[in-house]
Amino acid sequence: EAGVVQSPRYKIIEKKQPVAFWCNPISGHNTLYWYRQNLGQGPELLIRYENEEAVDDSQLPKDRFSAERLKGVDSTLKIQPAELGDSAVYLCASSFDFYEQYFGPGTRLTVT
Amino acid sequence: KNEVEQSPQNLTAQEGEFITINCSYSVGISALHWLQQHPGGGIVSLFMLSSGKKKHGRLIATINIQEKHSSLHITASHPRDSAVYICAVIEDSNYQLIWGAGTKLIIKP
Numbered sequence: 001e002a003g004v005v006q007s008p009r010y011k012i013i014e015k016k017q018p019v020a021f022w023c024n025p026i027s028g029h030n031t032l033y034w035y036r037q038n039l040g041q042g043p044e045l046l047i048r049y050e051n052e053e054a055v056d057d058s059q060l061p062k063d064r065f066s067a068e069r070l071k072g073v074d075s076t077l078k079i080q081p082a083e084l085g086d087s088a089v090y091l092c093a094s095s096f097d098f099y100e101q102y103f104g105p106g107t108r109l110t111v112t
Numbered sequence: 113k114n115e116v117e118q119s120p121q122n123l124t125a126q127e128g129e130f131i132t133i134n135c136s137y138s139v140g141i142s143a144l145h146w147l148q149q150h151p152g153g154g155i156v157s158l159f160m161l162s163s164g165k166k167k168h169g170r171l172i173a174t175i176n177i178q179e180k181h182s183s184l185h186i187t188a189s190h191p192r193d194s195a196v197y198i199c200a201v202i203e204d205s206n207y208q209l210i211w212g213a214g215t216k217l218i219i220k221p
Contacts, residue, residue, distance in 0.1 A: 033209075042198065042200075042211035042212070042213060042214060043155070043211060045208070045209065056206075056208075091154065091155060093155075099143075099160070100143075100145070100157055100160040101145070101157060101209065102157060103147075103154050103155040103156065103157065104154060105153070105154035106154045106155075108152075
């Protein structure tokens with residue numbers, strides 16, 4: 001069975017440019033999470049979806065970040081415009097309800 | 113005070129040694145994760161447990177709900193076990209995943 005798929009794996013952009021990350025969760029997992037992990041720190045939850053509904057987006061910087069999970073399967077996280085401080089690894093995870101979370105490989109974003 | 117505390121922060125050991133990483137938490141939980149992250153790599157879930165003990169290969173995880181404490185043990189450690197090991201708890205009031213700071217483990221050949 002395929003795990004959580006994320007793309008791209010690496011992205012380098014200049015500040016003020018837009019960027020988008022894509023995540024396809026494990027089949028059957030209704031809960032999807034986006035995390036941001038800064039170097040040397042633990043992941044920080046940005047948004048959690050149950051099916052297509054964002055049930056926790058309290059940590060998502062809504063002025064520049066947006067996310068969608070239109071059909072309750074794959075999801076896109078967008079940053080527009082990117083800032084230098086957005087350089088981090090963006091992790092997607094999925095689970096069935098609130099059970100064990102499975103993580104994707106992450107997208108390493110570098111903003112120059 | 114952090115809600116999830118791990119010890120030690122860093123651990124260097126020789127190949128073959130028995131490794132123990134500890135995790136204490138202060139909130140009510142529905143379950144606890146042990147996760148592994150290699151440098152530059154993604155996060156892999158090792159265990160999720162809510163009681164007792166789980167074993168997978170050379171890895172053993174235990175949890176004591178009354179004492180709010182969990183341990184991850186690695187038997188016959190190997191250099192490929194070198195990674196950051198993270199304890200994370202699922203808070204039972206809101207199902208948020210609260211992360212520990214991680215333990216950086218280096219196993220020398």
